[in-house]
Amino acid sequence: MDIEQFRKAGYQAIDRICDYYYSLQNRPVISKVEPGYLKQHLPLTAPEKGEDFQVIADDYQKFIVPGLTHWQHPSFFGYFPTACTFEGIIAELYATSTSNPGFNWTSSPACTELEALVMDWAAQLLGLSAAFLNSSGIGGGSLQTTASDSALISVVAARSLYQQTHPDAKLEDLVIYTTTQTHSLGLKAGLVLGLSVRALEVKSEDRFSLKGETLRIALEEDEKQGKKPFILIATVGTTSSGAIDNLPEIKAVVKDHPSLWIHVDAAWAGVAMSCPENREKCFLNEINEFANSFCTNFHKWGLVNFDASTLWVRNRKHLTDALDVTPPFLRSTHGDAGTVIDYRNWHLALGRRFRSLKLWFVLRSFGAEGFRAYIRRTIALNQQFADFIATSDILSLVTPPSLALSVFRIEPKRNSPDQVALSTESLNSLNRLFYGRISARDDILLTQTVLNGVHCIRFAVGAARTESSHIQAACDLLHTEAKLAIEAWEPTTTEDSK
């Protein structure tokens, strides 16, 4: 493809993306293809001769788009949102147009310098303390692919620091602490590193938040047995229910256990701290006072296209001590002099994409004000949903709404005091049926979860095009499906038939 053919194909791609967004809300949210659909349409080997690009571009529309789940659809309430803004798209377009893997300063100075700068913008937007800024020269921030990578890097840095200060500690004795509500990234870090993971219990009555006392007891138990807990992955906004671990209590415990690294995973909820009114409930003060590392994903609720996981550390030396490898072919004058950041020593790989461009475009185009307005709007939309649940006689919230996430289930209100409540097991069975009905539809997407044995359904707001009308439509749909589920449900136990 030559330059003029690219111009033509590029304009067409832009036009088709416009068409996509004009038509998006009329499409099904969920792809209804069956496993193996694509190989019915495409050959099993690459073509020998090059094909006309128009055919390829048309095949994208014909075969790929119908197989996409539309995460940007206004009725997408599943998982957590994954951001996609026009500013982000254009930034990615510019970034890939020069395709340079800015692994160190010399390999492309702008990549490093923009990342260092906009990570400071982002830190200040969220209210992080100056200690985390790149301009501090001690702490600093970098863009990772996902929160899993950010957590893994933090665990590696923590392990490396722990081994430095405890040279006799055996890998077999090291323990990563999470809670039973921590994202699978905790367990995965353990699998990748071959280290034990202990998931601390959290309780429904504490809204699934880790209590300081639980941590203290676990530390004492493990230390007595010669185990070496060296990091706690605490969460601000868990995936299942948006729970926020009790950082003030954890802080008090850590005073007596100073070698426990605290990584705060706020993958989803962290961007909410851009609004001052959310900072206290997200424990910003405590994060600033004692977290060793902090992660939030701007690519979830933060308007920056996937991937854009922001990771800050209080001491960059803990990263570079753990990850620095400098072979001769990567040495450079400025790197040797230590006057520049070489981001390759702040992440797992060597090369990295120019991700900071999209963060820069988004923060400038929206401004801090526009960013906060977006966060507030989605929280208000979730409140609209939670208000509907509160007035429903068949649906109940399982926990209070957390920012832009509600967790609910069918739980018919008792009409009279002598009506017997359904057992957990029966309610679970009813709610599985309910979820089965919802997930069979293609005009809405929600995901399910289990909270300490309770089967429930998540409603996560955040797709940029979701309006109040989509929330209302979702409420109506869920009410109808819940009624139908109750009607269709066949109680199987004696108790159920009461």
Place this chain on the structure above:
Amino acid sequence: MDIEQFRKAGYQAIDRICDYYYSLQNRPVISKVEPGYLKQHLPLTAPEKGEDFQVIADDYQKFIVPGLTHWQHPSFFGYFPTACTFEGIIAELYATSTSNPGFNWTSSPACTELEALVMDWAAQLLGLSAAFLNSSGIGGGSLQTTASDSALISVVAARSLYQQTHPDAKLEDLVIYTTTQTHSLGLKAGLVLGLSVRALEVKSEDRFSLKGETLRIALEEDEKQGKKPFILIATVGTTSSGAIDNLPEIKAVVKDHPSLWIHVDAAWAGVAMSCPENREKCFLNEINEFANSFCTNFHKWGLVNFDASTLWVRNRKHLTDALDVTPPFLRSTHGDAGTVIDYRNWHLALGRRFRSLKLWFVLRSFGAEGFRAYIRRTIALNQQFADFIATSDILSLVTPPSLALSVFRIEPKRNSPDQVALSTESLNSLNRLFYGRISARDDILLTQTVLNGVHCIRFAVGAARTESSHIQAACDLLHTEAKLAIEAWEPTTTEDSK
């Protein structure tokens, strides 16, 4: 930004990318900015009010482009090339336009299905055996970010398998084998995982290729001491000199050490196997016969925009056994039934970008024929360079050219038999001066390396716009700079002045 504003900004971005490529060869290759340049131009915090997108787009041209090193410049001969094709750019544009993190089949079926399919296309293009194809149902391929990630995942899978079969093995005793010429990814995997790395010696007379005997002796030594070597990262095409480890000899050794996992890192050279004439020297047969995992980066020399590291494993179960985490909120009907690939269990993170789209666009637009033609053209350009060095009276190749890479240095030919050769130390000092001169220029980019104590310079061909005329210009420039370096050089030892 609304849809029509996006159309306008998108067209402009496409136009500006066209302008960039029209002007590219007249730009300096290397950015001449000084550390800290960007913060002179940009504020230290995000703007409070949103800015007009035209201002932002203009600032990209004004402040970012001058700080880029132009990896696509026809006179870029540093590191290894990083691919950037128009097909790849458009694929990335489509991929980011829906921003869906296809972590499992259900989350966006097309992402998984296209990846499974085009990884089979790519495997067949390179001549990999059917055992590595996704269609085999046993082996399989996936797209990772970089060769570092691919190697790390392979080490994790190998460690997990080794621990399953050797339940008493302590992490402290496990050893990762590399050679002294293995990319830093080997050492980094060791750092990340907290495992020992032993770099086996390779010799100049073996062209820096690992011999079977070296491996056999190391295995015997380590096993005698209770160490547990569990993986060898062998290289086909090392970074420093394009060396290819002796896989036939390694295969013979591994027969007696069946629990040693062989990961073949062909990050740069692997795509050359698309041409049948390169397969024997890259030991394709041996890779097919006994490698447990194989990686090449299509984003280097393979026309697919960064990032696109392709990783194949002989047994996908070794990946999923090591990496599978399935919390309730990620369970799905098809996933539970095992009828689909859930790629989240094939890599480190959870979410992943839709990378297969660019591999698909590139392979279709070029066709296998066009892909091979590109590989052959770059090898021929490197041969042109190597031929020039062969006729030079002051420059010499340090090793025979390897595919599209030449490694050379100043080494004046002796005019008479009684003229004394310069010592290694003197030649190193002269070549450092020479490289200093080259790297001070902004119209060419080469990188340096050290091969068993010998300071030398790499010339890696592969930028898509490099023509014979650019090679000729590079030859002329290097000849001139070498002469000037020799003139400017002040021998400091008695021997040097002979």
